[in-house]
Amino acid sequence: MSLLAPLLLIGLIGLGLPLIAHLRGHREPRTIRFAGHRFLAAEGEVLSQRRHLRDRLLLALRVLLLALLVLALSRPASRHEAALAVLGEPHDAILLVDGSRSMELRSEASGQSLFAATRGAAAAIAEALPPGSRLGLIGSDPALPRLDPSADPRAALGALQARVDAGPPRPGSWRLRDRLAAASALSQADDGRTKVIYALSDRTSGGLASLPNTTADGLAILPIAVAFDAATGALEGTRGHPAHLGIASASWEPAPEIDPRAMRIRAELRSYAAADEDHRRPVSVALRVSGELVAQVELEVADGATVPLEITYSAADQRGPLAATLELVADGEPLVDPLPSDDRRHLWLAADERLTVTLVNGEPSERRSHDEVFFLATALAHRADETEPSAGRIALRNLAPDQLEAQIRARGAEALAETDVLVLANTAAPAENVAAAIRERVDAGMGLWLTVGERIDAEAYNRRLGELLPLLLREAVLAGTAPGRSTAAGEGFAPANLDHPALRGERDDLGLLGARARRIFLLEPDPDRPHEVALTYQSGAPTLLTRDYGRGRVALLTTSVDRDWSDMPLRPGFVPLALRTVSYLGDRASQSGAHNLLVGEVWSTGLPGPLTVVTPSGRRIALRPDDDGVHRLTDTYELGHYRVERGPPGAPGAPSPLLFTVNVDPAESETLPLDIKAPPIAGDRVFAAAHIPRWRPLFGLAALALLVESLLRARSRRRRRDGLVDG
Amino acid sequence: MHSDSGNALAAVLPPALRDLLRGRALTLERPVWGQRAGRHLSARAGLGHLFRAHRPYVAGDDPRLLDWRAMARRDRPMLRQTEGEDELSLCALVDLSGTMAYGEGETSKRRTAAAMVAALAHLALRQGDRFGFATGGDGALGLAHLRPSASASRLGALAAALSEGELRGLCPWRELVSGAAPRLPRRALVVAVSDFLDPCPPTRGAAPEVEATAGPRAELANVSAEEELWGAFAGLRARGHDVVLLQVLHPDEIDPPWRGDEFLRILDPKGSRSSIKGTANALKRRYQARFAAHQRALTRHCEATGIHLLRVRSDAPLEEALLDLLARLSGLTPSSSTGSSAATTQPKKTPKKTPKKTPKRPRRGPP
Known part of the structure; x- marks a missing residue:
């Protein structure tokens, strides 16, 4: 609790006024010595006690009344640690409302969701804004209302209210960070006004924890943690936070x-x-x-x-x-x-779903532990019966490079028709015709995983398969000679990028944090080449990269998949990494298998049309191919089972439909609040605390005291008129 | 008359009053019983001129008193008796408590009381009667001059007692009456002078439980003490004394001059009661009701016990009051069958304008 106008407490000196008034106002009676005194006493004594009591009560009431007034005028306000802060000068305030699924979290006591509580927080900000400020609105979900800053805060508050009334937030992996650019672009008019983004969200990794202190163009971002019970919540602690499954x-x-x-x-x-x-x-x-x-x-x-x-x-x-x-x-x-x-x-x-993985072993060995693909094959077949390796979901096929070349020479690209994922493990650059067949198959949906080793010739690879590679190969180096390294120590693995589609849903560091690579392959940086990094070394050099090529996917591991260059295969994280990577690469290849999407992800296929998507609710969406012939479905915000029918509706002999599911992003389920540090106050900006006003009840109490005082005074007058007083 | 006592008497007895007393006599309706011959009809046979009765002669009687005619009629020696004439013993019991200090100048209650007592004493002594007085004030008794004396110096003592000293404290009436009663000669004239408004106040410290509780309990104890006092006066009457209660009241005590919403603090002149604060109207309303009741009760008591009650306003002409008293004592003034009377002398001036009657308010309790 703090006072907005503490100087007015000087008015408490005025508390002496009623005391003085009571002392001075106490009329000095005329004293008479009177023989008939006896006829005046008797009943008066009881009255006199009442009178004394009443006078004291009246005095106490008046002092209380004055104290309440002074206290109310000094504007007490509760200033919790989590009290939201607003800029002290008139400015454009942009409310960035978190519309992610984690805001759907409901209080076990009141049943109110965080999303609904956003209204209270927004109203508190609107009230705390200095006069002359403007209020705008934008949400992390693009479907949330978007309003340019307006002098009338009711516009933004009303739009937010309407959205909250419409229902819970839409699942969609919305992150506040992704909307900062849009929020800062909300008020483009350069009228010299200061702009501040007030982020209303929970304290999750996708919410306030994802925010920097300022936007790219320098706008201040103030995190406002939305809580159930008040307009604002603390930025630390987990007390009272509902747990969910x-x-x-x-x-x-x-x-x-x-x-x-x-x-x-x-x-x-x-x-x-x-x-x-x-x-x-x-x-x-x-x-x-x-x-x-x-x-x-x-x-x-x-x-x-x-x-x-x-x-x-x-x-x-x-x-x-x-x-x-x-x-x-x-x-x-x-x-x-x-x-x-x-x-x-x-x-x-x-x-009857199977994923056929063809392993091309570039460095076979009679000793199994020295074989190039021993660890990979073991990881992929770890659940399969040793006696029947093809019994698992993943069917492994081992080939030597010359066997692959011979088959392709004989059958062309058809030799790879049954292969869903092709793994070239430390294989010398394939011949031109083999490379062409591989390109053709990848373009048709096959997955390709390249792992490096002693047999890799960067130049030859770049020439033959460079079109497929996420980044072009440069050279193999010892880890200690990597740029920026002065000692010949091994290169440690950095935490995996769990946002990568191949690894999404995994936890923590994937079990690879202790792994070290003695030798790595450097790549040619190329910002124009589309690729995604799933795993890096601690120096920042990529370890595992992927890219989409046509309908297929390509992955590149910049260290050996056996123990020659790194100890990664010995790490517990190697098995999930291998499984995840192979599944990711093989997803596109599987025609009948299901493709699991997270809500909001784009589903695409290079298959010829016409294609009709049947959503879980039965809605039919006819897809049209893009310029590159790819059909894309962007509206994947409905959770459930999707079917994509091929061919004209009702046509006989239509191929089996494509299937995929849309599920929520588990990252949005992470509702346990993180501790967030409020941004430091920079420059000469004055951040005034926004207070929850507490003076209004005081005015009410003062009015009540005034009423009681009036009643007592009237009663006192009547008594004094009728009654006697004993001194 | 002694010159000193004369000066002192002049201080308490106005010359006009003294002039009025010339040629007047203090006579009583009832016979007295004096030690010496006087001018009052005695209750026993004596050497007077008025025939009283005949009685048979017994040995030892003065043969000069034989009535020969009666002896002839009755055929036996008869003695002729005449009414005796004895002196009168006048005893004054004077209240010198703080309440008697009320009033200033000619309306002073003290002055009125002193003048009345001095006039009676002067009259009595002048006609050869005896006079004694006792006082009560400041909680103490003054019984030194109680035994009646025909000496003129008694007047000086009276004048000194009544005019000197500050009046304060209370007059212990019960002790005064009980102390004086055994010392009174037979068939004395007892004149008690006071305002009799609060003759038996609670004594501070003497009865702490009463003082502390105040309120109705204290009032009840007060009334009980008063009853005792009235009983003591009735006892005097029963012993054959003529008892006169001379109630001296200031006009303010009959009609308090308090008006409006003025805030007053009333002190007890005797210092026995706590002060009372209140507005004038409220105090007056309460006072008038209870004062009237008190007066009625006093009158009723005096009538019942054959005590003369004479009310004297301190602003009224003393002459009238004195003549009225003399007339009542001598039985010339028509009075009630009981022989007691209660009258109030009228003020000197014409009555003031009747104050506006304030609308009566319903009383919240018994007065």
Whole structure:
């Protein structure tokens, strides 16, 4: 609690006034010595006590009244640590409202969501703004209303209110950081006014934690943590934050060792709460296939824990792809959860799905541990039966480089027709015709993974497969001789980029943080060449890069996939990295397999049209190819199972439809608040605290005291007129 | 008359009053019982001129008193008796408490009381009666001059007692009456002079429980003490004394001159009660009601016990009051069948304009 006008407390000196008034106003009576005194006493004594009491009460009331008035005029306001701060001068305030799914989090007590509480925070800012300021509005979700700064704050507040009333935020992996440019561009008129972005969000990695202190063009960003119970919340601490459960990931693979049509569905159940082993919460996970409940698993999830889950399901009588949904339930009903949107996850199941991976071993060895692809093959087949390596979802095929060349020479690109992912492991640059066949297959949807080693000739590779490479190869160097390094120490691996589509959903450092590379391949930087980096060394040099080529994908590992150049294969993270990379590369190749998208991601295919997308709600969207012949679906904000029908509707013999699912981004489920430091106040800007006014109740109390004082005074007058006083 | 006592008497007895007393006599309606011959009809046979009765002669009687005619009629020696004439013993009990100091100049209650007592004493001594007085003031009794004396110096003592010293404290009336009663000669004329408004106030310290509690309990104790006092006066009357209560009141005490919303603090002149604050109107309303009740009660008591009650306003002409008193004592003034009377002398001037009657307010409790 603080006072906005503390100087007015000087008025408390005035508290002496009623005292003086009571002393001076106390009329000095005329004293008479009177023999009939006796006839005046008796009843007066009781009255006199009342009179004394009343006078003191009146005095106390008047002092209280004056104190309340002085206190109210000094404008007390609560100034919590989390009190939002606004710029002290008139400026353009742009409310950047977080519309991400994590704002859907509901208070367990009131049921109000953070998104709804944004209104209160916005209203508090509008009230705290200095006169002459203007208020604009923009959201992290582009569908949120966007208003240029206006002198009338009701426009922005009204638009926000209308949006909140319309429903919960739309899932879509919206990050505040991505909208900063749009927010700073909201008021382009250079009228000399200061502009400040007030970010209203939760304290999550996609919310306030993703924000820098200023935008690229220098606008100040003030984080306002939205809380349930007040207009603003603290920027630190997790007290009172609701915990929720969610299905963080879900995948499936065939389980032929059980049944030819059996599938093993794996999921991760996560409790988004502060870790507490002692607090466990029972929950059930239901598996529905084609709308029917086929399995239900009872679990206990400790706070902050991640619980793996495995359900085996055999689609004995069902053919073709199956729409499956994993759902959190309690007592047969959907779980009542503060954040319900991640309580469901969708999958397309296909009993006969296989991913064929062809490993081209550039450096075979009789000793298995020295074989170039030993670790990779082991990782990919880690769940397969040793006696029947093809039993898993991934079917491995080993080839020597000359075998590949011979097959391609014989059959052309068709030799790779059954290959979904081709891995060239430390293979010398392929011949021209082989390279052409590979390019053709990648363009048609095949995945290509290049790993380097002693046999890699950068120049030859750049010449033959340079068109496919994410970046051109330069040369292999010892890690110690890399630019900026003076010692011959190994190059450590940096934390993986979990935003990369291939690794999305993985946690922490992927288990590769301790890995070191003794030798790495340097690449030619080329900003014009589209590529994505999934893994880097600590020096910043890329380790694993991917790019899309035509309908297929290409990955490049800049160190060997065996132990020759690095110890990466010995690290526990190697297995998920290999599986993830192969699955990512093979996604495009699989025609009947499901493609799992996160909400908001663009689905695309290079297959010829016409294509019609049937959304989970039954809406049909006819896709039109782009100039490059690729069909793209951008409106993937509806969660569930999508079908893409090929050929004209109703035409006989139409090929099987393409399938994909859209699920929520688990990153948006992370609602546990992070501690955020308020930005430092720079320059000569004065940041005045915005206070929650507390003086209004004081005025009410003062009015009440005035009323009581009036009543007492009237009563006192009447008594004095009627009554006697004993001195 | 002694010159000193004369000067002192002049201080308390106005010359006009003294002139008025010339040729007047203090006579009583009832016979007296004096030690010596006087001019008042005695309750016993004596050597007077008025025939009283005949009685048979017994040995030892003065043969000069034989009535021969009666002896002839009755055929036996008869003695002729005449009414005796005795002196009168006048005893004054004077209140010298603080309440008697009220009033200034000619309206002073002290002056009125002193003049009345001095006039009676002067009259009595002049006609050969005895006079004694006792005072009560400042909580103490003055009984030194209680035994009646025919000496003229008693007047000087009276004048000194009434005119000197500051009046304060209370007059212990009950002690005064009980102290004086055994010392009174037979069939004396007892004149008690006071305002009798609060003759028995609570004594500070003497009855702490009463003082501390105040309120109705204290008032009840007060009334009880007063009843005792009235009983003591009635006892005097029962012993054959003529008792006169001379109630000297200041006009302010009959009709307090308090008006409007003026804030007053009323002190008890006797210092026995706590001061009272209040507005003039409220105080006056309360006072008038209770004062009237008190006066009625006093009158009723005097009538019941055969005590003369004479009310004297301190602003009224003393001559009238004195003549009225003399007339009442001698039985010339018509009075009630009980022989007691209660009258108030009228003020010197014509009555003031009747104050506006304030609308009566409903009283919240019994007065």
